[in-house]
Amino acid sequence: MFTRTARMFGFTLALFTVTAGLTALSVSAQPDKKEEKKDSKKVKSKIKITVPQDDAKLKIEDKDTKPTGVTREFETPDLEAGKLYEYTFSVTWQPNNYTTLTRTKSIEFKGGDDIVADLTKVDPKAPDKAVIRWVPTPDDIVEEMLKLGKVGKDDVVYEPGPGDGRMLIAAVKKGAKKGVGIELDPKKAEEAKDAVKKAKLDKEITIIEGDALKDRDYSEATVVLLYMGNEFNNLLRPVLEKQLKPGSRIISHRFVLGDWAPDKTIKVTGADGEEYVLHVWTVKEKSKK
Structure with missing residues (x-):
């Protein structure tokens, strides 16, 4: 003993x-x-x-x-x-x-x-911890993501790893009533806050400095924007399945959510001539269980 x-x-x-x-x-x-x-x-x-x-x-x-x-x-x-x-x-x-x-x-x-x-x-x-190197999504591709997810005036948009905040800013300008970003990198968090303030959207958008995977509540979100990598998405997936309400949408640039098949996948050609793959999932009752 x-x-x-x-x-x-x-x-x-x-x-x-x-x-x-x-x-x-x-x-x-x-x-x-x-x-x-x-x-x-x-x-x-x-x-x-x-x-x-x-x-x-x-x-x-x-x-x-x-x-x-x-x-x-x-x-x-x-x-x-x-x-x-x-x-x-x-x-x-x-x-x-x-x-x-x-x-x-x-x-x-x-x-x-x-x-x-x-x-x-x-x-x-x-659980694993993930750190993702931020790579910006071109503005015209962000617009395509918002169109794919049908982001509108009743939506609350969350984004893990917002970087400079461009996707959240675009979502609110598109009509979303609220945006929340969770950024691990303190410098990027400050950059996002400055961009939000410059866009005069600091009342609508909140940037939180911290780990997007650790003890986070996504239940308020009706839309989640992702450009974080397959490994990160796999870690986030069970949280989203558990917390998001039916009808909520998850929109991802390029990366998937393991074997959870997207409801729709499209390919778009950007202003830079490159081809981009975008996915959208709509949370159903069975996905929450």
Whole structure:
């Protein structure tokens, strides 16, 4: 029995047999009274970690590690046999040139037991975090998106990652009664606020600085505008399915929502001569369940 969990930092890289230089914390497990009289046996635990791609950056207990490759192996320092420990693993990678994903997983183990951590799969207890490099949607394509979603005077438009705020500004100018943007980048949030103020729409449009995926309420939205990447959309999808009312529309430039088939997809040629793909979904009762 254990009344506390010990977190042991500091381990040796089995691949290089050098110390990783992690700092040990003075947190110890409390054995039961029967164990107190016994001499603790020192053991090591082997760690095997699988990450999403070769160049992913791996941290153990928030400390950087050096090995690369999809499978990485380490070895802990001396541990007390049978004592309960916990490691937290964090991996960051770029599936494409505009998306950075971070995935975390915590594992409890007993000293001497092998540790296997598969970071190629999402941990439902610790959802992925996504950071998207902002790329502007051309103004004429924004207009096509608003037409596709039939944005009008009764709509409340939300946009995760509004960047410079151009899509929200266009939506309100089109007739939407309210716009809300949630921007992770503080500089972009300020840029969007300045653009909204310059357009004299600061009463109609609110820019929130923060994570669009974390504890956000989208239930007020009747329209959600997206240009965030497939990975981000997949993380946002369950939130939208749960919170949006039937009849709400989701309009995306280029990217999809996993296997949720769009109600309509169109291709338009922009003023720049490039072809753009736009999708729209209308939330139905069954999509909320």
